[in-house]
Amino acid sequence: MHLQRDSLSTPSAQTECSGLEGLITILEDGSILHLNARACELLGLGKTETKGKKLHELITFYSSDDTSAPVAELTPFQIRPDDNRIHEEKILGIAIEDKFKWFVFHINPFREEDKTGLQLSFFDVSKLVNQNQSLKDKQHQLQLLVASLNDLVFEVTDTGVFKNYWTNDTKQLFYPPEEFLNKSLTELFPADLAIPTIQLIQNSLKLDREFKMEFQSPSEQHKGKWYSLQIKPIHRTQNRVALVISDITKQIESTEKIRFNEHKFNQAFHFSGLGIALTDLDGYCIESNQTLTKILGYSQEEMSTTRFSTNTHPDDVEREIELRKKLIRGEIESFTIQKRYRHKLGHYVWCSVTIAAVFDNADMPLFLIVQVQDISESKKNIEILKRQKLESDLVKMDLETKVRQLEEFAHILAHNLKGPLSNMPMLIDELQVTKDEEVKTEFLNLLKISTGQLTETLQELGDILELRSNKSLVFENCDFLQVYHKVKQQYIEEIQQKNATISVEFNVANIHYPKIYLESILSNLISNSLRFTAKDKAPYIEIRTTLEEDGTLLTVRDNGLGINLPKYKSQLFMFKKVFHRGFESKGVGLFLTRYQVESLGGKIDVQSEPNEGSVFSVKFLERKQ
């Protein structure tokens, strides 16, 4: 629009009515000299009320920068003493009903006749200013948005030159902004990072696609850090891309950790000394390792189609199913059982098996880890050890018995042999000196008796010693009842004489044992019971056999004199011990019986109280037939 400056003081009617510009002339103190209709319209003023008033006092003007109202005196609408403005252009706004109207003012000083003042021409730029404002707001918001991201964003040309950047923290930048802006990637970064990046930038632009790469920090300052680089074409500019760089060190580290753990598990799984399998909840094998193949003979492929129960000993399946159910229900964390697997070749392998369940985040069971250890070797060794222990226990028992027997023989030697023997020199001494024929005869007689006693004792000892070398003994099937009847025959007389009753109950009918021993044992026990009877009651003897855990037990119970056990028990089964005064007894019977029983690994025991009778019990150690 053309403005006629020379005719401003007296604006023509034409400009006054038809111009789009508002025109105002003011004196140097700001008082309005003249204004056209458009000016009145734009500023919302009546023509009459403006005459002689000062413009900056009449209207409040606002600055477009921050929409604040400048002090009235500082508005450009008056001439200050040092004012040497020639031309000024300024955007100012007025407020009409809470809205701003914006005008661009062209301010030119004039001097005409004696008057100096300012010529103002202005028009409405509200639309432009508001648009600008909203753009500014948007830019501000964008900046806030960028600031809230942890990423670095760069605008880069197709040749890799940095044009712009956005970040919330300039410390994250590899270089200060002034050092990298308008510089190329190749100048700033090592070739092994810069060249592939430029390659990707060009690909991204060419294919209009997003590309991504990860790289490790090239600078010492951020050593060990990992970054992800995203390249996005910025369409509008055609040859510009956005580089978005994010710090992914943490993700990388945790991924690394996961990868490491996975690797560890894989190593442990495949190279474990234990056989390991993963099975689903129904017991079907998902995966198994080489060691399991070694233990069970099935290849990993063969294994993968089988269920655990297929190769388990039928007797062991039920128990494992129960435990697996408990595991899946979360009732137990893991369990270990010893079970038998069937090897591919058909034989069974004893294994120690530990199974644990793996659950997901929601506590749902995913699969089971089965660890298998071949224990057949140690099972076998344990069996061998058990057998050896049993054998050595038997040997130990045998040795203990023999040691005790040796001690007893020493005792027999001291008392039973030396006693009668010592009489003989004493008798001989007396015989040598005496002159009395009567004494001589008597002493010779005593000497004969002594010799007889000694011979008898030696004979008994000989019998006992013979028991110790029992190799010639014949083991045969002995019928208890049959043996009993044979033995009873020996005592018919005493039984009748003492009016004794004998009852028998052979719950075990037979025993594999030397018959002469069994006869001797039974004979001695019956003989004892018949001999030491109480005077006031008829003898009653009860003989029975019962099957016990470790062999057959023979008991002979009587109602006779009984024995003072606390006093005599230690001597009861000793050689030549007698415990009842006034009975014919040599004290050999129980000793012999004990020797017969013990020589074959059995035990003899007694329960008794004086006048209450006795119970003798013989435990037979039967030899396997």
Added chain:
Amino acid sequence: MNQENKRKVILIDDNAILRTIFGYMLQGFADYPIEFFPFKNALDALDFLESHDISTSSEPAILFVDISMPFMTGWELMDILEDRTDFIEQTQIFIISSSTSQSDQEQLANYPFISGFILKPFGKEQLYEILRVRI
């Protein structure tokens, strides 16, 4: 010399022959009069000691006791006599045995009131020497 003043000699041994020989040996002892009481077991001897006061005589009584006997061994008899302090003070006690075993020798030390141990066989003179020793 009346019966009361005869020295009482008691033998407890289950061997009848020894008891006979012992009696013959005592018959040959001429130093002073002796009354001989042989017993075949300790229980019979205890019965006798319960019913007879042997301490009234001027000479102390003398006991010869075998170890290995039925019903009650010589050691068991010592256990009983141990508590009768009056009796053991007035009596000489000798063990007679054919045993040379260590355990019997060790037992001897448990009864300090025993005067001595006589190993069978023994001669007449050995017995007389013991009888001649006066307290």
